[in-house]
Amino acid sequence: MLILSDTNKVNKPSLKLLKDKRCAQLYKIYKDLIDIKKEDNKNKDKFRTSFPNKQTSKLFEYYTFVLIIKILNSNGYxxxxxxxxxxDDCKLKDGDLPSETVLKxxxxxxxxELVYDMEIARDFKNKSQFISMSLRHNRPDIRLALFSKEDNKLKGSVIIEVKCRKKPYITNKxxxxxxxxxxxxxxxxSYYDxxxxxxxxxxxxxxxIVTCPKQDDSYVKKTFGYNNFTLIQLEAKDNGVIYGYNELEEEIVEFLNKTHI
Incomplete structure (x- = not known):
């Protein structure tokens, strides 16, 4: 299932916003994601050019990442x-989102720091860094961390994991x-002194936070006590409304407000 399966249009930003190259690039990427579900050959060729050989699960990671950028921007970051x-980053030429991308x-x-698909080290690297204490999983899809400017101290972090799976599979204890x-x-x-x-x-x-494509109307967001995580269903609608966006923003903003003390 693709989050964009029922979307046929993208609301074009104002000319003022499009003058910002970052906004223009985001608009182009978002529009290309929409075009994947259109059947005409022109749009298929455009998709292959912008996102060569990308699986639906990878596109859903991109989409969630872009939504978090939007949330941060709209809340004054x-x-x-x-x-x-x-x-000047040459990787932008094909509209790709490379692994280990770090945004500030x-x-x-x-x-x-908003980080996409970066492996977390299991040993020290002579720098302040996240450390994995597990031999199993050490590569979250998205990591958002808040730091103090004064001393670069970490205030806290939230993990956003993206799953194109059925809900029962995700929530299986x-x-x-x-x-x-x-x-x-x-x-x-670990801090480096x-x-x-x-x-x-x-x-x-x-x-x-775990995001997944919308599957039913049972709930938009649900918090599970075991392993203390929140599952949010996402889906873009024809009228420009994003199902689950407000709930995702609520979780991100709550983390930022509680951590920024």
């Missing part, structure tokens, strides 16, 4: 570095997804 903000957003006395989420809650953070890495700090992952 200025996108200053990474991906479309780096005009700034607001007042703090900044966020003994399933692979639950094992994965449990490992992510055990992620730590200029000479060595300090002992890893635990409890830095404040929440885990």
């Amino acid at each position: 200025d996108w200053t570095r990474g991906w479309l903000a780096d005009e 957003f700034e607001k007042e006395d703090c900044y966020c 003994k399933g692979e997804v639950m094992e994965q989420l449990s490992d992510y809650y055990n992620l730590c953070y 200029g000479e060595k890495n300090l002992a890893p700090e635990r409890g830095v992952i404040k929440n885990i």
